[in-house]
Amino acid sequence: MLNASDLFPRQAPVNGPSRLFAWFQVLLVLLLPFLLASCRSVDRSGLQGPEPPPLIQAFAPGTPLITAGDTTSLLATFTGEGFVQGLGPIGSGLPLAVSPAVTTTYVLTVLAPDGRSETRQTTLQVVPPPVSPVILGGSETLVEQAPATFHVDPAAGLTYRWTLQGSGTLVAGADTPEVALRAGAPGTLVLGCAALNAAGRQTPWVFRAVTVIPLPTSLTLTAPATAFAGETGLGAWVPSQPGSTYAWEITGGQITAGAGTPALTFTAGDPGSLLLRCTLTDAFGQQTTASRTVQVLPAPLITAPAFVTAGLGASAQAAAATPGTPLAWTLINATLDSGNGSPTIAFTPVAPGSVVLMCTDGTVTYVRELTAVAPPSITSFQAVNDLVGTQAPAILQAAFADGSATVDPGGLAIRAGEALTTAPLQTGTTFTLTVTNAAGAQATRTCRVEAAAIERVAGFPNGAGTRNGSGQRAFFLRPGGLAVDAVGNLYVADPDAHAIRMIDLTRAVTTLAGDPLVPGSLDGPVAEARFVSPVALAWSRYHDALFVADPGGHVIRRIQEGTVRTWAGLAGSPGDTDGPFMQARLRNPTALVATDDGGLYFIDSTESGARIRWVSPTQEVTTYAGSGSGTSSDALNRLDAGFGSLGGMARDGAGNLYVTDTSTHTIRVIQTEGPVRTLAGGAGEAGWVDAGTGTEVRFNTPMGITFNPLDGTLTVADRGNNRVRKVDPGSGATTTLFGSGTAGYVNGPGVTAQVDGVQDLAYLPDRRLVFTDVNNNSLRSFFPNSGVQLFAGHGRPQAGWQDGDAGTATFSGPSGLAREGDGTLYVADTASNLIRRIGPDGQVQTLAGQANTAGTLDGPALGGALFGQPKGLLLGPGRLLISDPLNGTLRTLPLDVQNPQVGTLAGEATDKGTVDGPVALARFRAPEGFAQDAAGVVYIADAEAHVIRRLGTDGTVTTLAGAPDTPGYVDAPGLDARFKQPCGLALQGNTLYVTERGNRTLRAVDLTTTAVRTVAGNPIPPGAQDGVGARAVFVKPAGVAVTLRGDILVADEGASAIRKVTPEGIVTTPFGRLAQMGLEEGPVPGFLGQPRDLVLDPQTGDIFFSDGSAVMRIHFH
Structure with missing residues (x-):
């Protein structure tokens, strides 16, 4: 319905006539419909002229059909004023924009100036937007040139367009819901489709990729046209295609190899037709089949191998x-x-x-x-190692040609140039390599691998060593000072091993710095640094570093961030001079205490006494306390106090120093103010007394001292009493924490525990006390609730001179060995001064000497005769020949007689020398090793005379090689040669092998010419090393023996190994590991301690050796 606002524009309000005119307009609008109706009802036929022209010439949308949401225009041509219902005024010839959501009819009303009006309507069609199509049908993969049909689900009112990219052609239906195409060359086709509605709106293109794969290739099967019945080794093949698989079928024959490959090997069956068929499946799953018929003929009339x-x-x-x-x-x-x-x-x-x-x-x-x-050939067949431990496999290598190979036992296949690992060996095994060619000809070769283990014969392995390991698997060599870092790692000075050891929180023991075989004072990275005899340690929180007192080098060293540096003193230059660290001189520095400001207190010695000295944070060395007089005395001024021999040192929070005075058996205090006083103990009075006041207390050689972090008391290692004591730092009141007072090795509650040589102490973060038990070669710990326990190391060695069976008998430092054919072993138990016998049944019996008593008496073997550390043994008819180096004599012990008497064959204990002549007049300096030739001539290594002596069958002693009392290293004939401490001898044919402690070599003496030559070793370089001739390095060669193969075995006591030397001088280490001391039973190479002498079983090849406190053997299974 029209209103005034539709017909007339709104105007601003006016006064007077203008307002009257406005009211007239309103009235006209109200009356207009009635006037129009009246006019239409009057018959004008006789009252007016011709019909006036229409007011509206045109009214239509610019686009008759649009998509919902699009915009178009209404266009009108008319005379007068025009109005579109619902939209408002419209100008003639001017577009009016519209955007309907649905089909809409629009009404135009035009008012003429003469009062006439006219209406007209038009309809704008609206269609919905098109929906994107989904391409359906067809396949993801097409074979080249193959047709395919794809479609979309058609929607009402929509048409479709198709496009194709790639090698292919649209065949039909490019503008319909279904399209047909044909693939072209292999590759990728991209098919696209879009939908259009009636208004021409198009959706975005959607695409679908199709892979075009090649046509299956034709397959050609090649095979012989004919074959003989039963013929083997026949071949058929098809071309190889990457990514394809092959399936063969045969009728009238048998597949022998290659069923899944392009090449087939088959055997012909009976005469007739043989059908071969191969199906190839390519990478796209397409299959192609080819076949071939082979005519099988009767076998030829000539019969011969193929x-x-x-x-x-x-x-x-x-x-x-x-x-x-x-x-x-x-x-x-x-x-x-x-x-x-x-x-x-x-x-x-x-x-x-x-x-x-x-x-x-x-x-x-x-x-x-x-x-x-070609006939099969074998170039080589050998084991990587011809000796393995029991339960270890052998690793075999072979070089061969013209055949396939197997190794027996086991029928194991082996390839040329590749290693074969066998099953673990229980016994020594001879392996046979067999190479077989296609004709069945064979070539064979064998190699043998021995399997051996280290076993105990009698006595017990020594607990001392340098081996790293975890907890009780580690070995120590008389451990000394201790220190604990901020996280709880424990550091151990191992002076005899020339090393600093570390025990981490899991009790894993490693070597932080130093080398057990190479002492020295070399600074540098920890792997290269060397120590002489580090005895004391201190951890500095200020430096975050470990300080080491090395009295053997007369220096204090610092280990920080993996580097060792000299902190004070000059290596190898002892002295008492204060000053900057490069100018200061130290003399045997021992105990250390690090302060929070970066300083360091240490105990140092003068030529007559001890002092406490101080290294400032700037490395200035000064004397803090002690006059150096050597007389123990208290004083008001600390520099006037006298100290004899000091052991340990500790410092309290106030700066007071507490020291153990081992020479006076006291605990003394150096107060911050200067006075020095005795806190506990009676000066010069050794003893064991617990008491409430310091003056009543007695100690015996106190050593390590530290503060208990729980109660602030002092913990003191009372070494001479084999106890650990608790001392009040104020009153000196002392009680015993643990230790029974008896030297030994017993874990358990404090009063029953036994220790032997407590050196130093340290508390771990868990408040557990750890101490070094020197003579037990271990670290032990103490908790009040659990008592004394083993912390790290192997514990006390079971040494002694007890007879009995192999499970109970003990030895003390056995060395020389001799063996009878029935398995009886004779042992020179050196430290016990006894001659012992181990029977074939393992029973140990003392034959001669008095336990732990040295002497030179002849007489009844038991209860009368005395020896001075007997070493070498030589078994002769009905007697033992014994070298008695401490007495400079050769002793004899009859065997298998009642009440045997020990006698002296040659030498005089009170008149040592190098005199040759009849045995009654001959003199020896320190005889050790023996050897005897087939004629009965005895050869003796006179170690301290530095010569090789000869005892002829006529009883005359002569010097074979070397110059008496003239050590040296010269290869030359006889008396022109020079030796240094020859000790072990072994004879092979006309060659006498000699081991030298002093020159660290293996020498050989030609018994025909007396010419001396060096087989292996070098007296100059330190350490231990395998190699050839002079490139090999021994540490402390001792016993020597020759195997049935002619190899020389050397007991390298210092290297913890038995070395093997070929006659050509090639040195290897088959038994033990160099510089890893710690004797233990187990498969070879295993671990040895300090092997001294060797003797072989000629039947089995077993090696018997003395080591530590035990007699051991390497048993070849």
Whole structure:
């Protein structure tokens, strides 16, 4: 319905006539419909002229059909004023924008100036937007040139367009819901589709990729046209295609190899047709099949092997058409050895390749082609190691050609140039390599691998060593000072091992710095640094570093961030001078205390006494306390106090120093203010007394001292009493924490525990006390609730001189060994001064000497005779010859007699020397090792005389090689040669092998010419090293023996190993590990301690050796 606002524009309000005119307009609008109706009702036919022209000439949308949401325009041509219902005024010829959501009819009303009006309507069609299509049908993969049809689900009112990218063609339906196409070359096709509605609106293109794969290739199967029945090694093949698989079928024969490969090996069946079929499946899953028929003929009339070996005889047989007819043979690449004219011949192929056999009976010729292959050959077959531990595998290597190989036992396949690992060996095993060619010819070679283990014969392994490990698996060599870092790692000074050891929070023991075989004062990275005899440690929180007192080098060293540096003193230059660290001189520095400001207190010695000295944070060395007089005395001024020999040192929070005075058996205090006083103990009075006041207390050689972080008391290692004591730092009141007072090794509650040589103490973060138990070669710990326990190390060695069976008998430092054929062992128990016997049943019996008593008396073997550290043994008919180096004599002990008497064969204890002559007049300096030749001549290593002596069968002693009392290292004939401490001897044929402690070499003496030469070793370089000749390095060679193979075994006491030396001087280490001391039973190479002497079992090859407090053997299983 029209209103005034539709017909007339709104105007601003006016006054007077203008307001009257406005009211007139309103009235006109209200009356207009009635006036129009009246006019239409009056018959004007006779009242007016012609019909006036229409007011509206045109009214329509600019686009008759649009998509919902699009915009178009209404266009009108008219005379007057026009209004569109619902939209408002419209100008003639001017577009009016509209955007309907649905189909809409619009009404135009026009008012003429003469009062006429006219209406007209028009309809604008609206369609919904098109929906994006989804391409359906077809396949993700097409074969090239293949047709395919794809479609979309059609929607009402929509049409579709298709596009194709790639090698392909749209065939039909490019503008319909379904399209047909044909694939082109292999690759990728991209098919696109878009939908359009009636208004022409198009959706975005949607695409679908299609992979075009190649056409399956034709397959060609190649195979022989004919074959003989039963013929083997026949081949068929198809071209190889990457990514394809192959399936073979055979009818009338048998597949022997290659069923899943392009190449097939098969055997023909009975005469007739043999069908081969191969199906190839390519990478896209397409299959192609090819087949081939082989005509199988009856077997040839010449019977011979398909393969023969060049150079080896073979035979062939022919069946003539007419039995008894002579046959003439012709051979190509083979020689006819015999049988020409007969059905059977012997022949020898000349060279690898084709061999043709032809024979004829005059009417029929038979032909047979064979293949000659090269004979198998073996270049080498050996084990990587010809000796392994029991339960360890052997690793075998072989070089061979012209055949396949197996190793027995086990039938194990082996390839040339590759290593074969066998099953673990229980016993020594001889392995056989067999190489077989296609003709069945074989070549063989063997190698043997021994399996051995280290076993205890009698006595017990020594607990001392340098081996790292975890907890009780580690070994220490008389451990000394201790220190604990901020996280709880424990550091141990191992002076005899020239090393600093570390025990982490898991109790894993490692070597932080130093080398047990190479003492020295070398600074540098911890792996290269060397120490002489580090005894004391201190951890500095200020430096975050470990300080080491090395009295052997007269220096204090610092280990920080993996580097060792000298902190004070000059290595190898003892002295008492204060000053900057480069100028200061130290003398045997021991105990250390680090302060929070970066300073360091240490105990130092003068030529007559001890002092406490101080290294400032700037490395200035000054004397803090002690006059150096050597007399122990208290004083008001600390520099006037006297100290004899000091052991340990501790510092309290106030700066007071507490020291253990081992020479006076007291605990003394150096107060911050200066006075020095005795806190506990009676000066010069050794003893054990617990008491409430310091003056009543008694100590015996107190050593380590530290503060208990729980109660602030002092903990003191009372070494001479084999106890650890608790001391009040104020009153000196002392009680015993643990230790029974008896030297030994017993864990358990405090009063029953036994220790032996407590050196230093330290508290761990868990408040557990750890201490070094020197003579037990271990670190032990103490908690009040659990008592004393082993913390790290192997514990006390079971040493002694107790007889009994192998499980209970003990030895103390055995060295020389001799063995009888029935298995009886004779042992020089050196430290016990006894001669012992180990029977075949393991029973240990003392034959001569008095336990732990040295002397030179002859007389009854038991209860009378005395020895001075007996070493070498030589078993002769009915007696033992014993070297007695401390007495400078050769002693004899009859065997298998009642009440044997020990006698002196040569030498005089009170008159040592190097005099040659009859045994009664001859003199020795310190005889050790023996050897005896087949004629009965005895050779003696006179170690401290530095010569090799000879005792002839006539009883005359002569000097064979070396100059008496003239040590040196010279290879030369006889007396011109020079030795240094020759100790071990072994004889092989006309060569006498000599080990030298002083020169660290293995020498050889030619008994015919007396010429001396060096087989292996070098007296100059330190350490231990395998190698050839002078490049090999021994540490402390001792016993020596020669194996049945002619190799020389050397007991390297200092290197913790038994070394093997070939006659050519090649040195290896088959038993033990260099510089890893710690004797233990187990598979070889294992771990040894300090092997001294060797003796072999000639039947089994077992090696018996003395080591630590035990007699051991390397048993070849």
